[in-house]
Amino acid sequence: MTDFLSEEPLLRASGVTRFYGDRIGCRDVSFELWPGEVLAIVGESGSGKTTLLNCLATRLAPTAGAIEYRMRDGAMRDLFQLTEAERRFLMRTDWGFVHQNAADGLRMTVSAGANVGERLMAVGNRHYGNIRGTALDWLERVEIDGTRIDDDPRAFSGGMRQRLQIARNLVTGPRLVFMDEPTGGLDVSVQARLLDLLRGLVADLGLSVVIVTHDLAVARLLSHRMIVMRNGEVIETGLTDQVLDDPQAPYTQLLVSSILQV
């Protein structure tokens, strides 16, 4: 059960700006993310949403602004003041990053079990039997048949690869997961299965999530809150259903009115 009134944010972005030369990636983005909250960043291609996500996840250094994260000891730390080792440890244990293209988040030439087990070994697990047992357990949680544990992901379908990538990310019990278009490029029935799985895992594990998507239906289903971006800037924020049911900015109104009805 999500406690929406916890006192401390988990992540805080203040004035995050990233230029590529003199071109704007994203400009002056500020928000707070609270424990157990799912925040969707929506907008068209080129709106800066992936740039912002990469800055938040420390995959890209912002040109200006600060990003702070509440460490497990309760202290709020500026991510770009951490040592490289501290940041790597964070990314391997307390965070997950789900890529649109599963091949970017998996090691394609080692087995499914090893893909999940590798993150466990990175946090110090050494007992082979335990690692394999946990990997098997996670494959089942993401609905991959246990008999496929020794197959490598090249032999998996797109939907299975995506579910394997999610298992690999969640096995270390992260508190924050970044997702970049996790359902992009999957056909609709596979997408529905993945969304339902994500929705269940997020609720059960009380995860905080920042999810980038251009699909407003995905944002509606998964997120509590939404940030709408255009040309690198935030143009509207609010409760997901409020932004979708009562959009204020001209661009958001256009975006919402462009959804195809089935």
Place this chain on the structure above:
Amino acid sequence: MRTRLCLNDVGKTFTMHLQGGLAIPVVAGVSFAVDAGECVVLGGPSGAGKSSILKMIYGNYRCERGQILVTENEKIVNIASAAPRQVLALRQKTIGYVSQFLRVIPRVSAENVVAEPLIAQGTGEAAARKVARDLLARLNVPEALWGLPPATFSGGEQQRVNIARGFIAHYPLLLLDEPTASLDAANRAVVIDLVNEKKQQGVAMLGILHDLDVREVIADRVVDVSGFSARAA
């Protein structure tokens, strides 16, 4: 505290940027209150702004003018100026919404759709599912359907699943958006019973009910929304 909901000079105008910034005033000067254990029905013709008022209270429409005060335990929260996470917390514990239309979630069974709000309030899964099954049975949803996702159900069955979902948890304030529209007489009677049970538990209810027979039975008071028309003002 007797008063659970108080609207004070609430106003709303839609600005349609795709139509050259056309301003569509919906309501203005909306002021009324709802007490615990009372069912107030919003009256007035279609287009008078009844649904907009309900949506502003639930927070899926923005409230631009005035205050929407809700009592949460001993605190008073103004939804018109509350932070998103405060509104989410209110929706989890304090304000329920029974709407006509089910937003279907792929692959989630009817039983789990119904049980979800109770689980979110902290009830164990098995116990919540038991309550969900009892409610589905009361609302005459065939047992064979309980384990299936409602996407393929008939309109009436989906509506009853949604009613069960709306009534299952305890919220001190319950918003009813046409809960009996297109229900048959037997199921209307079940909804009337559910509303009366909530009243006895001290729940404050605010509803839109076009069905005059049902309104006659459950409404303690009617607030005529046409008096708050923004066009007249």
